[in-house]
Amino acid sequence: MVFPGGIDLFSCETFTTTEEGVYSCIIMNSLMMEQTMRVGVYFSGRTAPMIDPPSSSTVTVVVGSPLTLSCTSRGSPPDTFTWRKDGTPISPSPSVTTVSHTDSMAVFQSDYTINSVTTSDSGTYTCTVTNPIGSDSETITVTVVVPVVTIVSNPAGTPVSGSTNTFDYPILSSVTLTCMVTSSDGSTFTVTNYQWDTTGCFTNNARNTPTCFPTGQTTQSVTGNNLLAEDAGTITCAVTIGVVDYTSDPLTLRISD
Incomplete structure (x- = not known):
């Protein structure tokens, strides 16, 4: 909007929020020199x-x-x-x-x-x-x-030389395996589900007795009683924290005379 002359006035009869903002006034003289002034206009209480x-x-x-x-x-x-x-x-x-x-x-x-x-x-x-x-x-x-899931056995087995997470247990022994969750910074976690996955007799319980570690159990700990050679196998534990599942490294149990 251009106003010729000295003093110019811009007015708004009905001011609403849509008219709020920064207004610029550009002043130009006969030598085409100009100066700009800006002012922010808002409702009181802004x-x-x-x-x-x-x-x-x-x-x-x-x-x-x-x-x-x-x-x-x-x-x-x-x-x-x-x-x-x-x-x-x-x-x-x-x-x-x-x-x-x-x-x-x-x-x-x-x-x-x-x-x-x-x-x-x-x-x-x-x-x-x-x-x-x-x-x-x-x-x-x-x-x-980062949660770290591990399987802890009680009693602890004898580590097998040259193998990782492989342990020997005496025949007819009883072993309890517990699924543990830790972190390097000491954080604690709320576990909403445990899931054990096994192989060998651990899976099919061939002797039809409660000596094996059957797959699919959802408790934090599982126990095998009076273990025999055919009860040997590999077992993992998975936990659910929030909406994410985390799985342990496999633990291999060997049963020896």
């Missing part, structure tokens, strides 16, 4: 963004699991969200959803989702929200842990 504090500033997640980080901001005019991991902008930038909106306040949310986390996803995630009035930031530290 506020800088305020991010709702996360339920926890630290998140521990098991490798392979999905992860969603949420950032919810209240403020007006509309906000711009920026996500960073360890100071580096995340690209592409997560989308923003309008939760609610009124003339005086709006609520926006941005979710950053990783479908299957790896150890490289550990780090510090920062959500920064800005609008023409101000800005706000919140930080969440994510730690990705």
